[in-house]
Amino acid sequence: MRKSLQILFSLVVLALLAAGAWYLLRPGQLPNQSRPGPNASTQLITKGEYLARAGDCVACHTEPNGPMFAGGRAMATPFGNLYVPNITPDDDTGIGLWTPEEFYRMMHTGVSRDGTLLYPAMPFASYTQVTRADSDAIFAYLMSVPPIKQANRAHELRFPFNNRELLIGWRTLYFRQGEFQPDPAQSAEWNRGAYLVRGLGHCAMCHTAVNALGGSKESQAFEGGMIPNQNWYAPSLTSNREAGLGDWKVSEIADLLQVGVSHRGTVYGPMAEVVYNSLQYMTDEDARAMAVYLKALPQKDDTPPPTSQARLVGPEVMETGRKVYVAQCAMCHGAEGKGQPPSFPILAGNRSITMATPVNPIRMVLNGGYPPGTKKNPRPHGMPPFSHILNDDEVAAVVTYIRVAWGNTGTPVDTAQVSDLRKLLPE
Template identity: 75%
Template sequence: MRTPVKILLALVLLGLLGVLALYLLRPGTLPSTGQPAQVNQTTQVINRGEYLARAGDCVACHTAPGGKEFAGGRAMPTPFGNIYVPNITPDDETGIGQYTADEFYRMMHTGIARDGKLLYPAMPFASYTKVTREDSDAIYAYLMSVPPIQQPNRPHELRFPYNRRELLVGWRTLYFQEGEYQPDSKQSAQWNRGAYLVQGLGHCAMCHTQVNALGGSSESKAFEGGMIPNQNWYAPSLTSNREAGLGNWSLQDIKDLLQTGVSQRSTVYGPMAEVTYNSLQYMTDEDIEAMAVYLKSLPPRDAEAPPTSQARLVSPEVMELGRRTYAAQCAMCHGDEGKGHPPAFPPLAGNQSITMSSPVNSIRMVLNGGYAPGTKKNPRPHGMPPFNHILNDEEAAAVVTYIRVAWDNSGTPVSPAQVNELRKLLPE
């Protein structure tokens, strides 16, 4: 039997098993209590729900660029096709206006929609399942208080077989564990609050954990870093002190980076800048500190030997081209010795984000430039201009190589081909 036929038969069998599992297991079935739960919708509860929705960064996904808040329609590219984020305003026809508090909690907790459909894991229900019922009810009260927007939801554009929702039963079996966050009695209340926010509403592991070909990730590799699918940014490891591991950071630097977007050690750009802008800047100092305490406590998982300077791997010609390019384009802000002028202009010497095994972020910053987010505590951030129109592939590769290996930095060289691959992704 030919291989394509075998694959097709396997997919059909998997689909049948998925349908059978849905019928027998009825995941997410609500208990019959007679009456739906009543949610307190006082101003205090609504305000708390708004804060929690900010912590969950709901607005970032459920608002299309230039669109109305929470009205959906934003395309989320995935390796399997586009997923269009739904309207979560309280419109009865196109939003969640007919959801009860019970149904909303089930959706958050189990990834099951009001009509019983399994949600795709682009919705981070694998993290939101940790959210308590009280917090879920507060978010529900807030969303029911925002203006209803009548905007029909766009159907997803997923390739077969990924457009078959019944196959999600297999994904859920492999990668989803339902259950609210359970405090660790061995840890402090502050640590547990931080863990609850990071693991639950913050869904930090969704980006900072490598995703496999099925769109799932291993819990044992949580926070170990990985490429963000279809965004071409690398989310660094939070457990390796050679990437973004925070074990040797001060709490103040971690808090500043999360809430303000800049610190004495580094600056956030790309997807993380959006998180800080839409979510973290609005959180209380107490919650930010709790998150910092938890993140700093993540056990290190450095499996490789400590890196050493890789300058010897770079030809003298490339090193000199990189040095000249750096002196002409970069030294004015980052200093001749790469020490920068933090927090406005981050240091490059000794900066772990520069020397990570993946050079993607460094290349993108040279080509695209970028701004730190404008936040309440840093309303007028300094930015970095793009150099894609000034530097060719050889020059860009040389300067990225230079900053990764100069000043005893332990990064590896970058090739012009790597630069060119990312240059192709730039908008015309």
Template identity: 70%
Template structure:
């Protein structure tokens, strides 16, 4: 009897010890702090990485309307086909992407299809984002899921017929979309490949720096050859032509400074590129910006020489008017000989961006002025005042003509009609 009781007590004690052991194993008091910190740290690392990549993709520029919550959408995007309204990408379940899975988000980035399979319009740069790796897509997804959800319904696009027929996008995709993640070039360095990945993918630089067809598409063979940015009336210069903004004779530091700080000894960014630097490029680390510079500098040059001086094409009276206006209003910052005081005040002499075939950018700068973006490496940029209220169309044309042909520059004359056409263009 005692032996039976002893055995029973032993069994009870054993069960009790097993129970305590099970509880301790579930609670894991010896590992809870370090394991929990590791999990939280890993999650934070992914989210931080996703935020960095979202910066590289400049997602905020389109998906955040001025004065509205971040990523809540609603911003109108004027196109030649009508207005498109950018969607809400906050994690709201009803109006955002709160119910999306990582697989669905990756399909959107990689294939240009929404959660329900709907084809996306190419105002979303999925033709570039398709190059983004699955790991980077998942990190961006994790970051977007971490931002505050905003309940803001999406507005339907306002596109003219037949552009409101999404099935026509099948033809567009056949012409202009090649699906596939970026594949490193084994013949190039790791730095070059990193730069190519950022420029071709998240940076979607070719979307502006490549001319688009009447259908709103651009071919890979024409990438970075320059073109007008639709509905913004700014010209994005060629990055391969020495007649425009070819970077072959730029140093890596000069390219990096322009991208990250917004100014360099070669020039400064204005217009849409200033927004890119402000919203995106200034936040990238030095290694990534330098990698982008390495890739951009390697783009095959078109072999075009700088144009010959063109001053002989300008009437003497126009030259004198332009010289007089320049001396009174421009020389203080840009110098009597147009050499500027870089990096604060960019040079105008021997500046390919002044000589480009399209005179749109210098005309707009004279009319509207502008500032390089305030960045971490250039927190107090110098700016140029507008002269639209001080100069008439003939005077604007004269001073821009003078700048384009003085000091051996090879630009062509500008007409008063060209100045007038840009006078009423919205600043955005």
């Protein structure tokens, strides 16, 4: 009997604690506050447009060929589909009745106007670092765009992930609220870059591995990981054996971010979309500041340097790969993989080719791809897809060849890996 009472008392205490946490995390609707007038200064709106582009808001909140910021886009997650909301200033279906205070609270805490906890697909864990002044500018810009009356679509998440109360646990484990605080030991340029990369740029969302709960640890930030449901690998920015930038020039990093190509590399896949929608609009000064911060990320090369894995490849596979390369690839990338940068990337010594996971080079051979068309590179050179020309054995052989030829230190690719990725191609 005494033991049962102890258990009952413990459950009551836990329930009270959960209720307290729920009350604190769901503060409800803020008191009615004044909305910004229609005459918000052009300067403030222009600043907000720039910052909204830095945050890449359009990428999620706009359906392909749909009205800007009207929402409705499906965002696939391992738990089901989320549907992105309308953030135009429509009073009924958008944010037209919001106040700057409510918008800032959403950005800063991940709590919506009505007290609803937001799913972390909205990068509030990064946006929490955005200053109140910048949040107000973004809000002023959003209030200036044409209102679109388009109702928001309900999420389609499996049980129990459709229960928002579970987000209390996620937030406890993975969310740290707080505006960006400059590091007095660093330069103003470094701090500006850190603010953009860690805040509006939310770069860690892709370049940090997530666990089964969709969370990531700050201690593993920028160490690389698969992008959920996109089947691209975002390489580590802290390892010179992946995309670590320790031996890059600041100008080369800035070019990659703002232009999409540099003499050291080219962006494809999801990163090409980020450059197209967002980073190409950064000023030269902000692109350089981001490069300065990224270059200064601590490098974590703990493993010994890899050696060539060519000895692991059978002669027949190597010969098949060589023949495919000569017939399909050498015209652009050169017989020795030296490329023609920045138009055609170097393959010899290219760490994006030799990373532990071969996902990206396999996808490039199957899908092809273009760097983004940017203001500084409006007519980029692209790579055609080969999925309709090469079978799985040939793709595996040519990717294996470029991963081990010319002193490259990648590992062989097997046919099953190619087959798995081919299944993801659109029909």
